[in-house]
Amino acid sequence: MPRKRKRYRTISNKKLLALKPFLNDLVEQIEKPDYINEDPVQFMHAFEDKNDRELAGFFAATMAWGRRDIVNAKVEDLLNRMDNRPTEFILNYSESDAPNFEGFKHRTFKPIDMHWLTKTLQSIMLKFGDFEKFWAFCHERATRENRELIAVFHEQFFTFHPEIPQRVRKHVSNPEKNSSAKRLYMYLRWVIRNDSPVDPGTMNFISPAKLKIPLDVHVARQARKLGLLSRKQNDWKAVLELTKRMQHLDPEDPAKYDYALFGIGVLGSEIPEELIINKRVE
Numbered sequence: 001m002p003r004k005r006k007r008y009r010t011i012s013n014k015k016l017l018a019l020k021p022f023l024n025d026l027v028e029q030i031e032k033p034d035y036i037n038e039d040p041v042q043f044m045h046a047f048e049d050k051n052d053r054e055l056a057g058f059f060a061a062t063m064a065w066g067r068r069d070i071v072n073a074k075v076e077d078l079l080n081r082m083d084n085r086p087t088e089f090i091l092n093y094s095e096s097d098a099p100n101f102e103g104f105k106h107r108t109f110k111p112i113d114m115h116w117l118t119k120t121l122q123s124i125m126l127k128f129g130d131f132e133k134f135w136a137f138c139h140e141r142a143t144r145e146n147r148e149l150i151a152v153f154h155e156q157f158f159t160f161h162p163e164i165p166q167r168v169r170k171h172v173s174n175p176e177k178n179s180s181a182k183r184l185y186m187y188l189r190w191v192i193r194n195d196s197p198v199d200p201g202t203m204n205f206i207s208p209a210k211l212k213i214p215l216d217v218h219v220a221r222q223a224r225k226l227g228l229l230s231r232k233q234n235d236w237k238a239v240l241e242l243t244k245r246m247q248h249l250d251p252e253d254p255a256k257y258d259y260a261l262f263g264i265g266v267l268g269s270e271i272p273e274e275l276i277i278n279k280r281v282e
Helices: 013-030 033-038 050-062 068-081 086-091 095-101 111-128 131-145 149-157 182-192 217-225 236-249 254-266
Strands: none
Touching (some): 013 236, 050 068, 050 131, 111 131, 149 182, 217 254, 236 254
């Protein structure tokens, strides 16, 4: 018989509420304007136009894979290739502009990926006139079909160009395939949270209460140490489990705790010994 996967110990709701002051304090320490300069969210703050902010932010979030300094350099490179006019570049994009992406590389992103992502965003903007309206369309459909927003976004994003290569589809997550959809939920945190010194909050088609935690390896590790996450895999089920715990702390803004969990270790904060529930976490 297959070996049963290990599950980590978790704390009770009573102890969770006792942990709230520690997590809230971390959020206050980390969610400050200084955070922007080291994070890919800076590319939303670099523009004044709403469409420019949201389209630049979408590329920045989609490419947020690996060390932040490298991600920032690669996003800056990409936007330079768009003459730092993302909306204008995307709306006017044609095959003759494809050479702008020649030589571009970040992780598994190659020129062909940027070409098709740009063509798809162009189709979305031409049909909806605004990126937020496309997200709102996906949200309405997801609500009607009782499905996850990101799953419908993935589905609808790739309806515009059925010929798009399979490799490009892998850059847009789908929780219906058990992906954590970390990068897309980070993007939604950026555009939906509107009372933040970091997140620009340019969209309002959903409330911050509906956001999920952007779950990456580091956030998951700290959550397990604190007894907030029992699941071993960093998948969609883990996202739902951790988000439910954070909703218990703040049902109106659970995603703010992404700052607290990300800040532990990475930004110099540490967990007091008495708060560690699982000392040995993979």
